[in-house]
Amino acid sequence: MSDAPKTLWVLHGPNLDRLGRREPEVYGRQTLADIDAACAGLARALGFAHESRQSAHEGALIEWLHEAADTGAAGVVINPAGYTHTSVALRDAIAAIDVPVVEVHLSNVHAREAFRHVSLTAAACAGTIAGLGAEGYLAALRYLAARAS
């Protein structure tokens, strides 16, 4: 058996590449690079490797979920962004893999427009964190690391 550390994946959906300048009153001033750096640092400190990817494309997110599973990921943190509220295919991809997935939202989606109160993806996930900003990603990584250890 290999002693290589297992990988904690972080997947970001559409428009999250614009964090820092996208509706900062809702999403804060941190950029995606800031969040990824914090996630990478924490994953390493917890003894895991880290892989972070962002796409506006539903199919890319789906294929990365498959790849995470096929390469033996310890867990996946995903912010599906707008696809949270629309994507049966993303929900099915999460359900199709045997890797724990945690859904994260920077904003408190439950305190926003009614269409954001519905998540098609959440029921396929181990849990959901919303409204804690970038700290939500770190809490999700801690949970997945503990679960894998």
Ligand code: DQA
């Ligand atoms: C979001 C919330 C979604 O409703 C929205 O479409 C996003 C970001 C969040 O992180 O708060 O793009 O997932």
